[in-house]
Amino acid sequence: MNSSRSHPAAAAGPDPAAVTVEGLTKRYGRTTVVDRLSFTVRSGAVTGFFGPNGAGKTTVLKAVAGLVRPTAGRVLVRGRATVSDPRVLGVHIEPCGAHPGRTARAHLGALAVLAGLPRARVGEVLELVGLEDAAKRRVGTYSLGMRQRLGLAAALLGDPDVLVLDEPVNGLDPQAIRRLRTLIRERAQRGATTLLSSHLLSEAARIVDDVVIIDQGRLLRAGTVEELTSSTASLDDVFHDLTEGRSA
Numbered sequence: 001m002n003s004s005r006s007h008p009a010a011a012a013g014p015d016p017a018a019v020t021v022e023g024l025t026k027r028y029g030r031t032t033v034v035d036r037l038s039f040t041v042r043s044g045a046v047t048g049f050f051g052p053n054g055a056g057k058t059t060v061l062k063a064v065a066g067l068v069r070p071t072a073g074r075v076l077v078r079g080r081a082t083v084s085d086p087r088v089l090g091v092h093i094e095p096c097g098a099h100p101g102r103t104a105r106a107h108l109g110a111l112a113v114l115a116g117l118p119r120a121r122v123g124e125v126l127e128l129v130g131l132e133d134a135a136k137r138r139v140g141t142y143s144l145g146m147r148q149r150l151g152l153a154a155a156l157l158g159d160p161d162v163l164v165l166d167e168p169v170n171g172l173d174p175q176a177i178r179r180l181r182t183l184i185r186e187r188a189q190r191g192a193t194t195l196l197s198s199h200l201l202s203e204a205a206r207i208v209d210d211v212v213i214i215d216q217g218r219l220l221r222a223g224t225v226e227e228l229t230s231s232t233a234s235l236d237d238v239f240h241d242l243t244e245g246r247s248a
């Protein structure tokens with residue numbers, strides 16, 4: 001679990017996309033929340049996933065994580081429809097799922113044992129997210145930001161090739177945001193992939209390479225930050241124009 005290793009997928013040469021979303025549709029009853037959505041996530045890139053409230057971002061990320069069953073279409077992670085290996089895919093979508101009566105260390109320890117990961121990794125991820133000092137406290141006493149850090153720590157346990165984060169900066173203080181930014185860029189430098197949703201476009205613009213923008217479950221735009229922005233149009237401007245001012 002050496003964080004300086006390059007990922008198996010990165011070492012294997014030309015890759016399939018890290019994540020492929022193909023014609024994904026999700027309906028709840030008569031309501032279509034994701035509508036024939038297709039996009040790919042480049043290997044080794046940091047991809048920002050944006051859309052106004054209710055656009056369908058969490059639903060799509062849950063489908064990537066295998067937590068939501070598509071009504072139609074499919075999602076592939078590293079070319080596979082089902083991935084349960086935390087070394088391939090790590091996911092943090094609130095709530096983090098830890099029992100409130102458990103300590104963070106016990107929660108992460110149980111996850112590590114279940115996944116067959118070395119226990120030593122628990123201390124490493126607690127340090128990575130800056131939660132060492134609170135590791136022996138019960139999760140029920142945690143603030144939103146601390147729960148976010150714990151969810152991130154759990155997603156990082158397997159040092160996954162593909163990391164999926166839903167609104168990871170929600171509730172984080174500036175220092176924790178900086179730490180997360182460094183962590184994500186460091187992953188990209190060694191070929192690991194991150195897909196993250198965010199409402200804070202200007203914050204996310206600092207770390208993303210690629211952008212996927214959806215609204216009402218449909219793709220509005222996908223491309224690199226360079227492709228989408230210009231000297232006169234920031235990511236905020238592009239988003240605002242595409243979504244007619246509905247907030248991210």
Ligand SMILES: Nc1ncnc2c1ncn2[C@@H]1O[C@H](COP(=O)(O)OP(=O)(O)OP(=O)(O)O)[C@@H](O)[C@H]1O
Nearest residue numbers: 028031033051052053054055056057058059060248
């Ligand atoms: N289990 C469910 N049953 C019915 N409707 C659902 C369910 N889950 C989500 N939805 C609806 O699907 C739509 C998309 O929700 P989703 O949480 O994916 O959007 P989002 O882009 O993540 O929103 P936000 O930015 O507000 O977090 C919303 O209208 C939501 O009410």
